[in-house]
Amino acid sequence: MVLVLTAFFLVLFWLANHFVFRDLASISPPRDVNVDTRTFVGAFLTGLAMFATLFLGVVLAVFLTLGVVSGDAERGLLQPLVVRPIGRSTLLLSRFLGAAGVCIVYVLAVYFAALLITDLTGHWHPHRIVEPGLELAGAVVIVIAVSLLGSVVLSATANGIAVFMLFGAGLVAGLLGSIGHALDSHAIKHASIIASWALPFEALYQDGLRMITEGASGLTGFLLQLGPFGGAYVHGWGIRLWAVAYLAIVVAAALVSFSRRNL
Amino acid sequence: MPVALAVRGLSKNYGSVRALRGVDLDVAEGELVGLLGPNGAGKSTLVKIAVGLVRPTAGTAEIAGARAGSHDARAALGYLAELFRFPGWYTADEVLELHQRLSGSRGGAAERARLLELVALSDATHRRVDGMSKGMQQRLGVAQALVGEPRVLLLDEPTSALDPVGRRAIRLLLEELRGRGVSVLLNSHLLSEIELVCDRVAILLGGELVAAGTPAELSQPKGVELETDEGTRTIDGALREDVPRLVAEAVAAGRRVYGVRVLTSTLEDVYLEAVGGETS
Numbered sequence: 001m002v003l004v005l006t007a008f009f010l011v012l013f014w015l016a017n018h019f020v021f022r023d024l025a026s027i028s029p030p031r032d033v034n035v036d037t038r039t040f041v042g043a044f045l046t047g048l049a050m051f052a053t054l055f056l057g058v059v060l061a062v063f064l065t066l067g068v069v070s071g072d073a074e075r076g077l078l079q080p081l082v083v084r085p086i087g088r089s090t091l092l093l094s095r096f097l098g099a100a101g102v103c104i105v106y107v108l109a110v111y112f113a114a115l116l117i118t119d120l121t122g123h124w125h126p127h128r129i130v131e132p133g134l135e136l137a138g139a140v141v142i143v144i145a146v147s148l149l150g151s152v153v154l155s156a157t158a159n160g161i162a163v164f165m166l167f168g169a170g171l172v173a174g175l176l177g178s179i180g181h182a183l184d185s186h187a188i189k190h191a192s193i194i195a196s197w198a199l200p201f202e203a204l205y206q207d208g209l210r211m212i213t214e215g216a217s218g219l220t221g222f223l224l225q226l227g228p229f230g231g232a233y234v235h236g237w238g239i240r241l242w243a244v245a246y247l248a249i250v251v252a253a254a255l256v257s258f259s260r261r262n263l
Numbered sequence: 264m265p266v267a268l269a270v271r272g273l274s275k276n277y278g279s280v281r282a283l284r285g286v287d288l289d290v291a292e293g294e295l296v297g298l299l300g301p302n303g304a305g306k307s308t309l310v311k312i313a314v315g316l317v318r319p320t321a322g323t324a325e326i327a328g329a330r331a332g333s334h335d336a337r338a339a340l341g342y343l344a345e346l347f348r349f350p351g352w353y354t355a356d357e358v359l360e361l362h363q364r365l366s367g368s369r370g371g372a373a374e375r376a377r378l379l380e381l382v383a384l385s386d387a388t389h390r391r392v393d394g395m396s397k398g399m400q401q402r403l404g405v406a407q408a409l410v411g412e413p414r415v416l417l418l419d420e421p422t423s424a425l426d427p428v429g430r431r432a433i434r435l436l437l438e439e440l441r442g443r444g445v446s447v448l449l450n451s452h453l454l455s456e457i458e459l460v461c462d463r464v465a466i467l468l469g470g471e472l473v474a475a476g477t478p479a480e481l482s483q484p485k486g487v488e489l490e491t492d493e494g495t496r497t498i499d500g501a502l503r504e505d506v507p508r509l510v511a512e513a514v515a516a517g518r519r520v521y522g523v524r525v526l527t528s529t530l531e532d533v534y535l536e537a538v539g540g541e542t543s
Contacts, residue, residue, distance in 0.1 A: 076346040083316065085337045
């Protein structure tokens with residue numbers, strides 16, 4: 001079902017690319033507006049594809065992990081397994097690695113398929129191709145870790161709701177950041193930056209968006225920065241290292257919580 | 264006799280609810296102990312602490328000398344939970360193979376075939392769990408608990424979904440396991456089952472151990488029944504030692520004696536007396 005829906009999304013994305021780039025030839029901006037329409041459209045559509053890929057990846061991640069502990073324990077699936085010598089930590093790490101493996105492959109496959117579609121239909125691709133995909137995959141892996149931790153302390157339904165609310169909060173914070181920069185509002189920018197550090201999956205996604213628009217300069221770059229798939233206001237190695245540390249902390253918290261949980 | 268399961272001063276609180284209150288219990292090697300009690304008495308909590316699923320508030324539990332929940336303890340035990348489920352898309356053989364891998368058993372296909380035969384599931388080796396009746400799944404659960412030849416077996420209501428034939432099969436299996444030196448703690452509501460197979464019985468009530476001993480030790484004398492040509496009469500308070508005297512007196516009185524039976528309380532009587540008719 002996931003594959004069918006993904007194929008459906010990619011077909012829709014291909015149609016969007018096909019018609020947008022076909023009609024692009026007939027659009028001519030005013031002479032005094034120096035906008036590279038192909039770059040603008042290509043980066044915008046790729047940003048849209050990254051958002052959709054992140055969303056699909058997060059949906060897959062949450063449904064793979066939302067009931068790993070509480071859900072499986074309520075159904076009686078977990079108890080026969082955890083009393084085996086393999087132990088709780090190995091079991092939880094296995095579930096984490098399994099879900100991460102599936103989601104990384106999925107996210108990278110959809111991301112590169114979207115890039116290929118844009119390249120084939122619009123003859124445009126971002127200057128940096130691999131890094132945004134890796135950051136997108138990293139963002140989904142962080143969501144997996146958060147969902148695993150949630151599954152230790154919350155019921156499956158509550159965990160699913162909580163993780164999607166966190167995901168939504170991150171996206172809203174990112175959009176607020178764009179608005180804050182457009183309005184030059186210090187308070188909104190500050191809130192967005194705090195949210196990016198608190199929810200680094202959002203920061204990684206924003207950093208990936210930043211990288212696909214990096215090649216756009218002048219007015220084209222400025223317009224892309226203003227849009228929903230534009231700038232990142234927390235980026236670089238600092239947030240990447242924090243994302244790795246955050247992941248390690250969340251996984252460790254999940255392992256400790258699981259080791260102490262009554263089943 | 265070496266102790267396979269040792270529980271000392273075990274207490275467990277769930278918030279304000281005291282599920283266990285300082286329980287002491289031993290299961291010796293090769294011994295089959297039945298755990299009885301009304302719903303909410305703490306039986307499942309005790310078993311869950313012993314297998315490491317639940318952390319005690321106070322006290323200790325050891326399996327084969329290792330702290331409950333430790334690697335060595337988990338390596339020595341087999342467990343059937345009261346409520347359990349296997350992935351529906353697995354076949355019976357795949358369930359056992361998974362548990363062989365998790366427990367490090369090297370028994371391979373031969374062990375799986377033997378276990379499925381033990382629980383009368385040889386015909387369902389390649390049947391998916393989804394396609395099995397509840398009784399078949401419970402028998403598969405028992406087979407799963409036996410993977411890796413555990414030294415200690417903790418079974419929480421292993422026959423609750425079985426028909427009389429299935430129960431008998433499990434009873435015979437337990438007797439066979441005892442013969443091989445496996446220690447078993449059997450948590451069951453079925454008094455007749457406990458009475459038939461268990462060496463000792465422990466009765467929990469409100470989280471406390473209120474009675475423990477062999478079925479014979481727990482049972483109380485209830486008199487002697489004497490069948491003569493005048494009919495059957497019960498002499499209350501008479502003991503086994505009184506039988507020769509009672510028969511001699513009856514014969515001396517010119518009665519023909521056809522039968523004598525020493526009456527003792529059943530496990531059900533003992534249980535009801537211990538729990539005071541409590542249920543929940």
